[in-house]
Amino acid sequence: MIRSIAAGLAALVLGVSGAAAQAPDTENDPREPRVFESRGEVTANGQRVRYRAIAGETFLRDENGQATAAIFSTSYIREGVSDPRTRPVAFIFNGGPGSASLWLHMGVFGPVHLVLPSEAEDDGAAPYDIRSNPHTLLDQADLVFIDPVGTGYSRALGEADPAQFWGVNEDARSIGQFIRIWLTENRRWNSPKYLMGESYGTTRIGALMNEMELGWNNVAFNGVVLISVVMEMANARPDNPLGLTGLLPGYAATAWYHNRVDRAEWSNDFNAFLRDARDFATDEFLPVLLRGHDVDEARFNAAAVRMAELTGLSESYLRSSNLRVPLSRFRTEILREQGLSVGRFDSRFAGQEPDSLRENPEGDPSGYGISAGYTAAMREHYTRNLGVDIADTYVTLGGVRNWNWNAGEAGGNNSYLNTSVWLERAMRQNSDLRVLATNGIYDLATPFFGTEMTFNQRGYDPSRVTLTYYEAGHMMYLHHPSIEQLARDVREFVAAGNR
Incomplete structure (x- = not known):
């Protein structure tokens, strides 16, 4: 295992967007969000954790109160916690843009995970190996997996044009709105808060710093976990x-x-x-x-x-x-x-x-070599374990198009977008904000040295930035020794902020 601590961070896009855009549903919008609640147990880091699982929709609304989108999320909340001020909550998503959160959900952080061959082999066909996940972070934090509009079961509602959610700033606004709603509905505004994203999800974290940290109506985060970083596209x-x-x-x-x-x-x-x-x-x-x-x-x-x-x-x-x-x-x-x-x-x-x-x-x-297994595992977990009774198409990856890359001061278009400027500024304005950037040595989509080039810039505080490395690729959790190390690194990162 290659492991290093250094001053730095960074990121890049999954680079996939190709399926047809999701049309607004003007006839079949539900009157109320569809929500499915269940309970479960998992042994996490040697602890037996009982949790409540809520898989369902949160409606985003415009200034007139009209529902514009349904964000589907899956929350795992530990039971028996008396003081939520001591219990962190992590908001987790993947990238694309256009990817649902199933990769991090079923790959490393959720209470159930898909086990694929460790040494870069094809996943073949069902049945796949789906097990209780000893690496889940539920011993350390409550987990909220978010599917942006056009991914998973999330969709635009009524007359809303899905394109209003498809862009660097547009996406950050919708995810930021969801997070604020979740914190209010779950009475968690005073809990430690973390963002965890993979690939374009790290780009999104930079944009969320601008959307949520840099203003009077701000939400201050304790830390961000950047997995396969791509924030400075060049x-x-x-x-x-x-x-x-x-x-x-x-x-x-x-x-x-x-x-x-x-x-x-x-x-x-x-x-x-x-x-x-x-x-x-x-x-x-x-x-x-x-x-x-x-x-x-x-x-x-x-x-x-x-x-x-x-x-x-x-x-x-x-x-x-x-x-x-x-x-x-x-x-x-x-x-x-x-x-x-x-x-x-x-x-x-x-x-x-x-x-x-x-x-x-x-x-x-x-x-x-991995897509069939992950899609099957996510749908199996939803229907068999969480009781999600939805017959809609589940969009794994590719459900958005015509992404608006214009992000103002962070630059335009996919080639030269740089959302790390917003993370850098948020760290100056929030003295508790720390960064963990994780890198697969064999990742050529978001190369580890590109990450180092970003976080070696002098604007970052090296004492609050940690880089870790794994003998795997973009999804380092495919490699069994790397998933164990990644889970330890993230768990230690969250625990250090809670002392």
Whole structure:
């Protein structure tokens, strides 16, 4: 297990949005929110925890009191707590934009979880292994899993246009409204509060800092947990020098995992190898890219040689590409001789390509290798354990489109959005706000070095920022040792804020 504490944070998008938009339901809106309540028990961190589960809708309303959207959420509230001021509550969501919260719900934090093969194997077909989750955070905090509009069972209501919820600021406003309603209905305004998000969910956390922390009617959070961080998009985009720099140590880690480098040069020391990859990325690679034609041939060639040693790509390939290797090309090139491509979300995964001449991979083996299991597990848990009697389509991922990336001072469009400026400012204005940023070493969608580039900026207080690393990918909880470590790290993070 690779683990480190450092000054920093960061994030990037799942990059999926493709299904048809959800049309407003003008005829079948329920008069009241649909809510399903049950009770359960789980052993969490060695403690037996009894909890109340509430799975159901919360209506968002406009200034005239008209319901505009139904946000579906699942809350787990520990029973027997006498003083809610000592009991934290965590609001949890995934990313996309357009993803329901099933990944974090069934992957790591909920009381029931899906167990998939640890070593990057396909999930196959049902039946899947769904068990009580010893890693759930219910011993430390109450949990609220949120599905944004257009995901899960959440939807626009009446005449409301779903597009009014689909954008950086629009999404933050709707989730912020939901959180305020939840705190009021559950009388939890004076409880410690945490936000936990994955991928675009970390981008959303930055936007929520602007929506909820930075104003007179604010909600101050005790901490945020950023899982697979993407807040400063330029550091994760594979089409510009900064993005390529952020990716390069991830390319190197992938090459090491698939035995494409000479490990003996580093005496089989993976940490030393990654230190060299980081140093090369910032000290040699980025300057060569930025100087372009001004770099003399000897320096360019030296960079090509070193990059080949670190990434497993051939010197001739790197020279031909001018050292610029976009992510899709790397994924097909690194194992081309075997007819395989590696995963974007988790480069430990390798999938068979139709031929060995492709420039872009046919799909993402780290995506299609897990999606069926998670969807089945979430629906099974809802219907069999929580008694959710809803026949609507459950949207796992891809239920939104035409996302509005214009976010004012945080920048425009997907390429250069930077919501970390709002987190940085919130930390200046809230002295108790702490950050835990978790990173999968084999995550090429939100690369770990891009996160480091963001949180190494001097505007952040390093004493309140913790970075952790796992020998897994974007969903590090697929890897059994990593889920155990991730759960410990988050549990310790929450406990430290409650002392």
